[in-house]
Amino acid sequence: MQLDNDAELMQRVAEGDESHFQDLFDRHYDRAVAIAYRSLGDLDAAEDIAMEGFARIYEARRSYAPTARFTTFLFRVIVNLCMNAAKRRRIVTFETLDESQSAARDSDPAATAQRKELCDEVRAAVLSLPPNQRMALALTRYEHMSYAESAEVMNISLKALESLLHRAKENLRKKLRHVVE
Amino acid sequence: MRCADARKLMWRAQDSALSEIDSDALNGHLSQCAECIAERDAVTQTMGLLDAWQTPQPTRNYASFLQRVQRDQVRRQKPAFRRWLAGGLATASIVCGIGLGFLTAYPVEQPVPSENELASAIGLHTFGDMIESAIHYDPDSTVGVQNGKEIDL
Numbered sequence: 001m002q003l004d005n006d007a008e009l010m011q012r013v014a015e016g017d018e019s020h021f022q023d024l025f026d027r028h029y030d031r032a033v034a035i036a037y038r039s040l041g042d043l044d045a046a047e048d049i050a051m052e053g054f055a056r057i058y059e060a061r062r063s064y065a066p067t068a069r070f071t072t073f074l075f076r077v078i079v080n081l082c083m084n085a086a087k088r089r090r091i092v093t094f095e096t097l098d099e100s101q102s103a104a105r106d107s108d109p110a111a112t113a114q115r116k117e118l119c120d121e122v123r124a125a126v127l128s129l130p131p132n133q134r135m136a137l138a139l140t141r142y143e144h145m146s147y148a149e150s151a152e153v154m155n156i157s158l159k160a161l162e163s164l165l166h167r168a169k170e171n172l173r174k175k176l177r178h179v180v181e
Numbered sequence: 182m183r184c185a186d187a188r189k190l191m192w193r194a195q196d197s198a199l200s201e202i203d204s205d206a207l208n209g210h211l212s213q214c215a216e217c218i219a220e221r222d223a224v225t226q227t228m229g230l231l232d233a234w235q236t237p238q239p240t241r242n243y244a245s246f247l248q249r250v251q252r253d254q255v256r257r258q259k260p261a262f263r264r265w266l267a268g269g270l271a272t273a274s275i276v277c278g279i280g281l282g283f284l285t286a287y288p289v290e291q292p293v294p295s296e297n298e299l300a301s302a303i304g305l306h307t308f309g310d311m312i313e314s315a316i317h318y319d320p321d322s323t324v325g326v327q328n329g330k331e332i333d334l
Contacts, residue, residue, distance in 0.1 A: 025243050025246060051245070054246055123234045169195075169227070173224070176230055
């Protein structure tokens with residue numbers, strides 16, 4: 001089996017050269033956080049999930065066997081943790097966009113307020129979707145994964161993923177109709 | 182192609198997930214259906230809105246990860262000790278419970294006084310005297326004195 005570069009690094013970590021784990025962490029941590037953030041809507045919780053995902057892989061490093069791409073393996077762990085967390089939390093926190101972040105981008109207060117309002121609307125709409133629809137959307141729309149890869153990461157069939165996405169987008173269309181019109 | 186089928190394909194087209202055949206079929210339908218063109222524009226707008234929600238920059242790094250791993254290792258060691266302690270306490274309480282159960286289920290039998298003990302308790306010196314006193318029953322003679330107290334029969 002042809003190993004990708006990440007899988008080769010992980011293989012070395014499994015053989016005892018643990019310094020390579022930092023390379024894997026640095027490469028994929030931000031993306032792991034992004035996936036969790038789209039699913040939970042809370043940066044702190046998302047970073048907890050990403051850390052937990054990496055910690056689990058690190059703990060199980062000795063038994064690592066490259067059966068898929070490393071990112072597929074990592075993101076599957078992250079997705080499972082997110083789905084479990086979403087079930088436990090039930091209610092997703094709706095923190096608003098940090099004022100200082102948006103203000104730094106735009107000196108026009110009206111435009112900043114408008115952008116913040118739009119961001120909050122989109123965020124609320126996405127977070128109101130059921131967890132599995134939200135995750136399908138996060139992987140395909142925000143992380144630009146192919147349908148096949150997203151289905152593999154979510155451990156569902158391609159048909160099931162397409163169905164989730166269709167329902168997610170239809171729901172978003174309804175929830176954001178007032179913004180579009 | 183029916184409008185319903187075209188609308189399904191529109192969503193997939195937003196993710197660039199259409200095959201060439203589906204893409205051609207959708208474009209063919211759009212070229213002759215004004216309603217679906219309006220729907221396609223609305224779908225494009227809706228999907229475009231999603232970009233308004235940006236992911237904030239993560240705040241933690243590999244050093245925080247290593248700290249967390251060390252914390253986890255320490256935390257895992259503590260519960261192991263606590264589990265042993267809890268197990269020991271549970272076993273001890275079970276043993277105590279069983280012991281108490283035995284004690285209350287089988288009350289300790291009081292010793293039955295011997296005939297001579299009984300005889301001396303009622304002021305007669307021997308078992309023979311007691312038999313004799315029963316034969317020649319006389320309340321006055323059966324009143325004995327023990328430890329300076331009279332005993333009523």
